[in-house]
Amino acid sequence: MKLGDGVEQAIHAVAVLASLPPGSLLSAAALAEFHGVSQSYLLKHMQALSKAGLVETMPGPKGGYRLALAPDRISLLDVVLAVEGPEPAFRCKEIRQKGPDPLPAHRYAKPCQINVAMLRAERAYRAELRAVTIGQLMAQVAADDTDGALAARGCKFFEPHLRQTPSNEN
Template sequence: MSEGVEWGLHCCLVLAWLDDLAPLPVGRLAEVFDLPPEYLKKQLQPLAKAGILVSERGARGGYRLGRDPEAITLMDVVTAIEGGTDPFQCTEIRQRGAGQTGAPAEFAHPCGISMAMRKAELAWRRELASQTLAELIANTPDTAERRTRRFIERTATA
């Protein structure tokens, strides 16, 4: 999983905390976490395309949440940034090398490794789909929100 998922989730948290402010430009979001703005922008664009964020153009433009935090799951963010590809890709190496002489019936069913990985992936997806941005907010110390708000307000006047 790319670091873009972490970046996207943190930015969604910040935008939820600061929903009473104007949209935040990508440069301001990048400053909150000391990230490169152009690379962060590339991570936020798929979130906007998925409707998780809204991108507003213009001098006062920027990003804001596109849905209520209760309606955004961690899996929504992961899927938007990473796409729907499976993290484990079985390439059937068991059929190469020594496996080349195996009978076709031996390979009629997925191998135990592939089945175990699929089972783990399904559990991972279910867990991420069951957690919302609102739950992350509820479990994040209030000090993080206050610190972020002070940072944004302070750098707006600097």
């Protein structure tokens, strides 16, 4: 299974937003610059995250993005589904019933065993992604940042880019 680059970008963007001080926003331009990715491509995924209710969009020249939910309420599966959509990775087209001289339909009363196996794997994959939250990832990253270099890098870059939510929006 191959996920698009947008999944990685969206997860990183959500993780960065999770680390912001309360009432703060970041523009898509700042998020894209920090990760060295295309702003227009990232915007597409930020819109998907917003539509899924994972991030909030504050419009206007001083606007930006912030999390709509607590980091412990956003799973990796939530982000993947927002970006990639809810369809399973494998979609059976029942090709076993096609081709020259197919067997009668009653021979295919049982589900395709390939489809059954693939959907079982999809359920396991989704269960694993559902079990990991952005909050858990942030805690692991913080624990691994023993010298504070990662936190310092983020603070140095984001401090001049932080925007504040209007006081009646908090």
